[in-house]
Amino acid sequence: MKLTEPMNEIEAFKLADLIAQQYQIFIGSETLPRLLLRNLLVESNRHIYQLPPKFKYTGRIIIGLQHQRICIEVIQQIPNTNHTQLSVIERPLYPNETNVQTLLERLTAYGNSHNVQLLQLIDLNLLASQGAYDERKVYETLKDRYDECVSYTRSMIVYDLDALVGINKSESNSNMGQSVSYSVHNQSIYTYVLARFRDRVMEDIQEKDADNVERWAVAVIREPFLLRQFSDETQFPRTSREQEEIESERRRVEEPVKCVKCKDFYTENENRMGSCTHHDGFVYDNTSTELTIFAPSDVVKILNKIERKAFNDTNQNHEWERQKSKFKWICCDETFTTLHRGGCKRGKHGFSPKDNQPLNGQGINRREQATVEKWEDFCCDNQEYYAKWQSLLNDY
Incomplete structure (x- = not known):
């Protein structure tokens, strides 16, 4: 057939898709031309993928679908030394890259930039097409595909973990x-x-006609637990973000912090329901006709001042005895005392100023933990206790 006009890109992809289907050349459940055509038809999915040539790659890539990040392992020179170290280039995924199939265009582009001759996808579609339903057949399929990759000078194998x-x-x-x-x-x-x-091979023979061996291995992982475990067991370098998260988690678990509710110290790994005993209401003057409301810290200052006068003047002892029992907790009707005796409520340590409510299930970011004043403001604004106080005032 003689063509009068050059074939456009879409027609070329459609023809390539038909040929790939005819010869059963699939990547997963679809052909590569079909995947490329799908992204081509969606304007927002058109992206340029490129591995920066300035880096020396080890051939290992881990893609975290949950966090929408791709981590590429590289070898970098340690500044001011002759030594090298493994490091990671971290890049965000595009919104349309949500599964293995949508990642194939990116991985194909990466492979093309390094003249990869074979891209092999290992997933359930491959195992099903090979009838690998028992462990022996699965191993045979995995080994055959790996051996095929090894037979090429430059190859990339992708695991849908x-x-x-x-x-x-x-x-x-x-x-x-x-x-x-x-x-x-x-x-x-x-x-x-x-x-x-772990079997990465990336030769770097600096000769003109040398055909360096490059065997790329890519792991695509969605489950956070599996991502962490696989990265740890392959000794994959951590990104700066992951290092910060680990350090933050270590501080969260190990470093003691003072609870704004019970004034006791605790560590987050010991923070359980019932470990914090506290009052969650305000204090009021039971002898005042207005039942004046006070924050607990203000009452402590008042009582300390009266007590100091009583120590300096024995004639003030009677006044001290009378004054120290006039303040009551609205939450439980107990008499307020400067001695720490726990409280009427039991819960978890910590209080978040963001939600204006005690943290009952989530951990605490120490940098965001509320001050004692914010906790007392929250207690004074408790509508349930305010209604109780209003009822007492009406009956006074």
């Missing part, structure tokens, strides 16, 4: 609260992928 491995999630309840634990479902496949991911 969530689909291949899976995660077990179990919940349990105890007097310490609800806890959730995770574990890898298919440990044998996980171990195999773990070993293959």
Whole structure:
């Protein structure tokens, strides 16, 4: 057939898709031309993917779908030394990159920039197409595909780890609260992928005609638990953001902080329901006709001043005895005392100024924890206790 006009890009993709289907050349459940055509037809999905040439790559890539980030391992020179270290380039994914299929255009572009000759996707579609329903057949399929990649000078193998491995999630309840634990479902496949991911080969022979061997390994992971465990066990370098999160978590767990409610110190890993005993209401003067409302810290100042006068003047002892019992808690009707005796409520330590409510389930960001004054303001604004105080005032 003689063409009178050059074939446009869309027609070329459609023709390539038909040929790929005819010869059963699939990546996952679809052909690469079909995936490229889909992104081409959506204007917002047109992006330019490129691996910066200034870096020396190790060939390992981890993509976290939950956090929408791609981490590429590189070798970098340590400043002012002759030594190198492993580091990570972190890039955000585009909004349309939500699964393995939508990532293939990016990975294909990465491979094309390094003259990759074979891109192999290992997922459930591959196992199903090979009839790999038992462990022996799964291993055979994984080994065959890996051996095929190794036979090429430049190759890229992509593992859909969530689909291949899976995660077990179990919940349990105890007097310490609800806890959730995770574990890898298919440990044998996980171990195999773990070993293959470590087998990176990136030659850097500085000769004109040298064809350097490059074997890229890509792990696509959605489940946060699996992402953390896989990164740790492959000794994948942490990003600066991950290092900050780990340090923040360490401080959150290990460093003691003073609770604004009970004035006691605690660590977050010991913060359980019932560990904090406190009052959650305001204090009022039971002898005043207006039942004057006070914040607890203000009452402490008043009583300390009266007590100091009583120490300096014995004639003031009677006044001290009378004054120290006139303040009451609105929340439980107990007499206020400067001695710490716990409180009428039990809960978790800490108070968040963002939500203006005690934290009963989430951890506390120490930088955002409220001051004692904010906690007392919250207690004074309690509408339930204000209604109770109003009722007492009306009956006075």
